[in-house]
Amino acid sequence: MSTNVDSLPTITVKPGEADRILAGHPWIYQGSILRLSRPTPDGDVVQVKDHRQRFLGVGLFNSRSKIHVRVLSEARVDIDRAFFHQRISAALAVRRRYLPGATSFRVVNSESDLLSGLIVDKYEDVLVLQTSSLGMDQRKGMIVSVLEELLQPRAVIERNETAARKFEGLEHCQGTLAGTPPDRVEVQLNGLKFVLPVSGGHKTGMYLDQQSNYEAVARWAKDAAVLDCFSFLGGFSLHAARAGARTVVGVDQSVEACEAARANATLNGLGDRVEFTAANAFDWLKEQTLAPPNEKLFPKFDLIILDPPSFTRSRATVTDALRGYKEIHLRALRLLKPGGVLATFCCSHHVDARLFEEVILSAAFDCHRVLRRVATFSQGPDHPVLPSVPETEYLKGFAYELAR
Numbered sequence: 001m002s003t004n005v006d007s008l009p010t011i012t013v014k015p016g017e018a019d020r021i022l023a024g025h026p027w028i029y030q031g032s033i034l035r036l037s038r039p040t041p042d043g044d045v046v047q048v049k050d051h052r053q054r055f056l057g058v059g060l061f062n063s064r065s066k067i068h069v070r071v072l073s074e075a076r077v078d079i080d081r082a083f084f085h086q087r088i089s090a091a092l093a094v095r096r097r098y099l100p101g102a103t104s105f106r107v108v109n110s111e112s113d114l115l116s117g118l119i120v121d122k123y124e125d126v127l128v129l130q131t132s133s134l135g136m137d138q139r140k141g142m143i144v145s146v147l148e149e150l151l152q153p154r155a156v157i158e159r160n161e162t163a164a165r166k167f168e169g170l171e172h173c174q175g176t177l178a179g180t181p182p183d184r185v186e187v188q189l190n191g192l193k194f195v196l197p198v199s200g201g202h203k204t205g206m207y208l209d210q211q212s213n214y215e216a217v218a219r220w221a222k223d224a225a226v227l228d229c230f231s232f233l234g235g236f237s238l239h240a241a242r243a244g245a246r247t248v249v250g251v252d253q254s255v256e257a258c259e260a261a262r263a264n265a266t267l268n269g270l271g272d273r274v275e276f277t278a279a280n281a282f283d284w285l286k287e288q289t290l291a292p293p294n295e296k297l298f299p300k301f302d303l304i305i306l307d308p309p310s311f312t313r314s315r316a317t318v319t320d321a322l323r324g325y326k327e328i329h330l331r332a333l334r335l336l337k338p339g340g341v342l343a344t345f346c347c348s349h350h351v352d353a354r355l356f357e358e359v360i361l362s363a364a365f366d367c368h369r370v371l372r373r374v375a376t377f378s379q380g381p382d383h384p385v386l387p388s389v390p391e392t393e394y395l396k397g398f399a400y401e402l403a404r
């Protein structure tokens with residue numbers, strides 16, 4: 001508890017705005033604000049009250065962002081090192097409970113962990129930090145010191161190149177915040193090794209949110225001919241190969257990703273069964289589904305995985321995105337053998353599970369297939385969903401068998 005919260009500048013929200021904040025949604029938009037008690041520097045801590053002067057919480061202020069305040073606590077606490085220590089420890093406890101064996105995972109997932117604007121990924125002993133709000137960015141030093149205490153990393157680096165930063169008036173930046181990062185890290189996921197370049201030109205991370213789903217999907221891989229579209233570093237491909245797939249074909253448009261995926265296959269002794277093709281998945285699928293006139297197309301895969309990037313970052317482009325999702329499902333379903341399984345994912349927040357399944361069913365209808373749903377998937381437990389903060393939910397997936 002703090003004694004000086006009462007002296008903080010006060011943001012008063014309009015009537016009707018308090019419930020959402022009380023329910024745990026941390027964003028307060030400019031339009032929800034009635035007044036600010038005194039001029040406040042961007043990034044500073046403010047207290048939030050409703051129009052009847054009831055205390056709602058404390059948060060970080062930024063007049064440059066549409067999200068004027070990000071609430072961090074509903075209590076009268078200081079946003080100091082002890083606060084970050086408590087929040088990050090709580091986040092770690094969730095990971096240890098739900099991903100007990102994991103050594104690489106997302107340590108902090110912003111709103112999901114009541115730390116709006118902060119993401120921390122752990123790749124073995126290297127931590128990667130992203131701060132997407134000004135207030136968090138200003139507190140990087142404190143956050144790094146807590147992470148060092150809790151996790152003893154070899155290095156902490158920042159990879160702050162997200163688009164969101166410009167809405168907060170922040171520049172892109174990248175660099176080392178503590179320790180000495182190695183050139184590459186050998187990341188272990190479910191006992192498989194994946195090489196992650198840390199420094200150098202190829203600055204991408206990994207998709208840790210699929211960690212549990214890799215294993216879940218691999219259960220259909222035994223003796224299967226597998227197609228992994230949008231294969232990236234080979235996450236689904238290698239898990240399928242280890243689970244006993246006969247052959248695995250990974251397709252990704254990035255030449256670098258395919259090279260890295262091949263190296264990962266070799267590293268795990270699975271190179272003989274897995275191949276990666278650098279191609280646009282739309283074109284590749286189209287080619288595979290072209291049959292000469294009057295000839296039947298013979299499906300060739302027992303397990304098909306579709307894990308594309310988000311086809312839409314905004315509500316405005318959902319229609320185009322749906323066209324894309326439908327197209328790949330139409331083609332994939334035509335390549336799936338009777339008795340086969342299609343495991344398909346959508347990581348776009350603006351396409352929810354119901355809409356996603358509608359598109360899949362519409363593709364199935366067009367190619368005269370009837371689907372039996374055999375599994376549903378979500379993002380891993382290191383990307384927790386808070387239902388009162390709908391933006392925390394983005395990844396959904398389904399597996400279907402062909403019923404007909």
Ligand code: SAH
Nearest residue numbers: 207230231232235252253254280281307309
């Ligand atoms: N399944 C992966 C994650 C996929 S991320 C995993 O679990 O790690 C999306 C991938 O799709 C990226 O590697 C990107 O290079 C690739 N990609 C994007 N558009 C593509 C396209 N049109 N065709 C093929 N690959 C594409």
